[in-house]
Amino acid sequence: MKRLLTIVCLSLFTWLPVGAVGANAPAQQLVIDTTTKLLALIESEREQITARPVYIYELVEGTIFPHFDFERMGRLVLGKHWRKASKTQREQFVKEFSFLLVRTYATAMMDYTGQEVIYLPYREGKKKDDVLVRTEIDQKGGFPIPIDYNLHLKEGEWKVYNVKIDAVSLVLNYRTTFSGEIRKLKGIDGLIAQLQKRNQAARNGQ
Numbered sequence: 001m002k003r004l005l006t007i008v009c010l011s012l013f014t015w016l017p018v019g020a021v022g023a024n025a026p027a028q029q030l031v032i033d034t035t036t037k038l039l040a041l042i043e044s045e046r047e048q049i050t051a052r053p054v055y056i057y058e059l060v061e062g063t064i065f066p067h068f069d070f071e072r073m074g075r076l077v078l079g080k081h082w083r084k085a086s087k088t089q090r091e092q093f094v095k096e097f098s099f100l101l102v103r104t105y106a107t108a109m110m111d112y113t114g115q116e117v118i119y120l121p122y123r124e125g126k127k128k129d130d131v132l133v134r135t136e137i138d139q140k141g142g143f144p145i146p147i148d149y150n151l152h153l154k155e156g157e158w159k160v161y162n163v164k165i166d167a168v169s170l171v172l173n174y175r176t177t178f179s180g181e182i183r184k185l186k187g188i189d190g191l192i193a194q195l196q197k198r199n200q201a202a203r204n205g206q
Helices: 002-013 026-044 046-051 055-063 070-078 080-084 087-111 170-184 188-203
Strands: 015-017 117-119 130-137 145-154 157-165
Touching: 026 046, 026 055, 026 130, 026 145, 026 157, 046 055, 055 087, 070 080, 070 087, 070 157, 070 170, 080 170, 087 188, 157 170, 170 188
Parallel strands: 015 117
Antiparallel strands: 117 130, 130 145, 145 157
């Protein structure tokens, strides 16, 4: 799971457009523009990140994550547990789950070594408000790694709600992991508490 997450994060930081990206591909353009902005911020704020490493969480949270639909991701990840959860539990889970991804993205940025990502033509879904953005990570001396991003239009903005790495769904991976944790911890409250503990430790620089 950790390796898959790192690959996803790195791909979002290293888009290499192939062919023209115009008005008919707004979801693609969104990712390119957002990535350019984040990389510029990291470069300009590098001294502050070095002095206060947790600052990188703020950069990721403020730049990348407004373009993710965490509520939909949470619903897909929790599956039947989402339907059983209260409104408060859902909100708490989405909050902690989103910061879990912030931590993962931040770690991936620190591990970035300049991999290039080839940006392929996107595909429209069955509905006009759903698209598949396709990429491949160039592995020097090896086979490229295909990564697909599912985005949908929500309140006039494109949002990422799932990622597939070599046909393996990030959402389904988390569903399996969290389902086991919920059983082990005897309920969704136990999972939320575990995520809160780990996230708080990260916020404290631990």
